[in-house]
Amino acid sequence: MSQQQQWTAMDRYFTDLLGTDDKVLEAARRDSDASGLPPIAVAPNQGRLLQLLAQVRGARRILEIGTLGGYSTIHLARALPADGRLVTLEYAPRHAEVARANIARAGFADRVEVRVGAALDTLPVLAAEGGDPYDMIFVDADKDNYPHYLEWSLRLARIGTLIILDNVVLGGEVLDPAAGPRAQGIRSTMEMLAREPRVSATALQTVGDKGWDGFALALVIG
Numbered sequence: 001m002s003q004q005q006q007w008t009a010m011d012r013y014f015t016d017l018l019g020t021d022d023k024v025l026e027a028a029r030r031d032s033d034a035s036g037l038p039p040i041a042v043a044p045n046q047g048r049l050l051q052l053l054a055q056v057r058g059a060r061r062i063l064e065i066g067t068l069g070g071y072s073t074i075h076l077a078r079a080l081p082a083d084g085r086l087v088t089l090e091y092a093p094r095h096a097e098v099a100r101a102n103i104a105r106a107g108f109a110d111r112v113e114v115r116v117g118a119a120l121d122t123l124p125v126l127a128a129e130g131g132d133p134y135d136m137i138f139v140d141a142d143k144d145n146y147p148h149y150l151e152w153s154l155r156l157a158r159i160g161t162l163i164i165l166d167n168v169v170l171g172g173e174v175l176d177p178a179a180g181p182r183a184q185g186i187r188s189t190m191e192m193l194a195r196e197p198r199v200s201a202t203a204l205q206t207v208g209d210k211g212w213d214g215f216a217l218a219l220v221i222g
């Protein structure tokens, strides 16, 4: 068995045992795949981690940057109270269309809004609308723009907001000084976190069905 097969088997063991996947989530993934969306959603156990973190945070307002077919969105929406709100930003209209259908089938059309456009265009609109700050922000879109997404996240946050940045390892590419703009985007973001006095941050590497990757957690403290 290859190392990747072992990681996948271990993820499957946890997911089957702990029930981190179910018919609604499976249907969202199936319809995303059938619609030709790339298979780059978070794994079921990672999705449950997002839900748990949002629950621990007591999140009533969640922002997601990078929707795809709404798989992680559904996990996050499950943490919201009935009057909670989740805004998720997606560049590709087709992805947004599939996500809206998946989110509606999951029963969250009333509290989740999918906004279409490049996040660097939709984030200023969101800020200009002047709503309450977000309690939790999940960043999972184009990696080269992560430094901008971190800046916008801080603008839309309050003390106590939890910011999660996905894919901060990229199979180890992030340590390669010759790596391309995606890895450079992650490195710049990690350096920003290191010198940002308003956050307390850490990063973890993970292995699993999605290979070798990781995520950063930043709690806004000032």
Ligand SMILES: C[S@@+](CC[C@H](N)C(=O)[O-])C[C@H]1O[C@@H](n2cnc3c(N)ncnc32)[C@H](O)[C@@H]1O
Pocket: 040, 041, 042, 065, 066, 067, 068, 069, 070, 071, 072, 073, 089, 090, 091, 092, 095, 117, 118, 119, 120, 140, 141, 142, 145
């Ligand atoms: C890794 S996928 C998101 C996966 C999703 N969070 C999940 O786990 O189910 C990244 C998504 O970000 C979108 N994206 C890429 N560039 C973007 C941009 N500039 N603005 C908004 N979304 C973008 C892609 O179209 C893709 O759907």
